[in-house]
Amino acid sequence: MASRQFATFEVADQLFGVEVDTVQEVLSYNEYTPVPLAPPAVGGLFNLRGQVIAAVDLRVQLGLARQALQGPVMNVILRGDGEPVSLLVDRIGEVVDLDDDQFEPPPDTLAGPTRELVTGTFKMDGRLMLALDVNQAVDTYRATT
């Protein structure tokens, strides 16, 4: 049975997950530099050991209100395509091993922005985890086009 490892995190009480090998690191960060005129999904920029990282507000991507960038916010930093990108999330969950037979495509009733970001659902004990399409999730121009 093929199984995959997912890093999980919560946004608005929903559990999401991305495959572990797409994640560079997870950290909490305090200060973000806003980028005026950038797409709304861009939360800001921050300094990761001298590298300038763009943080994408997953709440905005999911059609919710912006994350208030006051105090520490959790970042899931994805390797991205040559340049790391961060996803701003509410809470970090565990790394879980999931078997392929726990997977199902997204339910037909799931609509709206979330539908486009999700590749499927994993049925875990007691809760559901939505597997994120990493490329869609960090595409800040998605909403506008």
Add this chain to the structure above:
Amino acid sequence: MEDLGEIVGEFLMESHENLDQIDRDLVALEQDPSSRDLISRIFRAIHTIKGTSGFLAFTRLETLAHAGESLLSRLRDGVQPVTPTTITTLLATIDGVRSLLEAIEQNGAEGDVDVDSIIAAVHAQMNAPGDAAPAAAPAATAQPAAAPEPLQERPVRPAPEPVEEQRRPLGEILVETGAAQAADIGSALQSQLEGDERKLGTILLEEGKTQPAAVNEALQAQTPKRSVADSAIRVDVDLLDTLMNMVGELVLARNQLVRGVMETGDSGLVRSAQRLGMITSELQEGIMKTRMQPIEHIWSKLPRVIRDLSQSLGKRVELVMEGKETELDRSLLEAVKDPLTHLVRNAVDHGIEDTDKRIAAGKSPEGTLTLRAYHEGGHVAVEVADDGAGMDVDRIAQKAVEKGLLRPEQVPNMDKREIMAMVFQPGFSTAAKVTNVSGRGVGMDVVKTNIERIGGAVSVDSTLGQGTVWRLTIPLTLAIIQALTVDCGDQRYVVPQVAVLELVFIDGQSTKIEYASGAPVYRLRGKLLPLVRLDRTLGLEPSGDQGVYIMVLQADGRRFGLVVDRVLNTEEVVVKALNSRFKDIGLYAGATILGDGKVGLILDASSLARRSHLAVDSERENLVGTSRSTGAAGTGERLLITAVGERRVAIPLDTVTRLEEFPRDRIEHAGSREVVQYRGQILPLVRLSHLLGAYSEVEEGDTVSVVVYSEGGRSVALVVDRIVDIAENSTTARRDAEEDGLVGTAVIQQRVTELLDVRRAILAADPNFYNDMAGDEMLVEA
């Protein structure tokens, strides 16, 4: 052959370097035909190539190099004089060698590069020693048959070259410098002969006959020609880039540390921090130096370019190079190469006149092209100066008008430099005839674009009849820039210092921001400076007009003031590439890490300029046609001329947001007003013909032309019959209006034109237009 790969690679690299040197030496030899040193050096270089190619079994290359070598040996031995023709033949030989090397580099084999014709030419040179007649070369006349070596047979393996620069004996140097007595050296040498195995210097020192310093000096003098191979190593550029990045990080960490330590006030820590600061600066400088190369690297190819070009044009050009040791970052050097070559070719082709013309003008028949490089305030200036015909300002203006780059009436208002800057406009060329060298109207604009891409600038100055100076200003390096940090709203931004001309503090009393019909301006020494509010540009909450700073910026040849809340300090910042998703915004040149560890955005001055008014200009241009150039900033205010009935009504261009055409059937009525739906808004319309009581032209066509004015999220549209033109108003023939809705009349383009009272027109369209904008004091332009 595979096992030879590395050797071949080394041979190629070495040979390319040698060939460049030979090129230079040959051109120098033409100037100084009697220089035996030069001939020997060329001979040695080509000999090396011949030897190695023989070893690597590149037979055609070997044969060709051998032919060149044979001709050179005749020059060296004085059998044949150095003439321009022989130089040309030799240069052709070098070119042949080069193309063979290229073939080898690409295919690993010599391919079918034609060398026979070159060899034949060399042969011909040797058979007919040409111009200066063999009378001067008795050896040739005495044994004419023996002169040319037969080239058909395979050349013999080269014998090892005698080392020409034998080390000078140490003793000789010591005696010469007066550090030791000839007699002492004699006795020391004698003891060496008698079996003393110590070195000469050691003997002298141990016997106290000379000073250690003197011996050291002499030893160094003995090997003055330490070859480049011994004193330099090849380093991968990627490694240097990595080091450079790390030093960038170190600079940032230093900035943070120094700031933190200053706050603690611990004097011991402060001292250590300062020391760390100094070391970091020095390290940074050192690393930057490793990436620096003298500009000579790109100049070295130019003598050949100039020689070939001037010869094909029948001109005589002397090249003078000043400051060739001036160093530039490697990547910049690459970027400057092509623009510089273009300028040089252009100067030889169009700048310097034919010999006849020069004589007629009372100049020396030989033109002088001067390349000059020097440091200037954190930049490197590179000049290409010729003493040629210079540029005719009137002709440039005329040409610019012909090409539609300028309007005739703009010309009198422009100064000489502004007009000359027209040559950098795309599609501009004044060359009387198009040659294959330049003059096709592509080039100067490309030069400008390329130089601006690396953060540099290009300008030209010329005096008719005396010459032209092209000047490139190039930043020293790309990675670390001097910048000003500014506050706007609660955020900190970074402005590259290159763009900043001066700073003005606005206290609201002695210095204040004024409004020309809504457009903020500042009187900078009597001239109106258009202002761009950074907060508004960035879509932030606008702040007040008092206690703010104006940064006078220059970008794209345009001067404007950037209004910011506070200017903090100048700092060296490391430019970090910005995530590609922000490229579309355009406003940011990059990002950097500020002293407090936060990310700061680096503003791009030219984008700011474009976004604030040039962007609007380009939209206007689409509608009005390419009637004016964006680069030329005239002195008068710019006016949009419209037709309303039979009258010409001018609207200050600064108050215009867009020009639009609306389909007539989209006009709807709201109460007594006419409105259209426009970008999700209801846009009130006012017909200027009604407002001014003019007879409008018969309504025909399916669309109406409107001028849209927007401020603070509200817009109104002024309906006119036609957009006529954009003009500069510099005339004084102006009088106050007697009519409502106008502020005056003026003569523009030889026609009486009425100047619209924009505020009144706007209020007529939307009486509440200004009500929501408390705090923004409006002054009507008068």
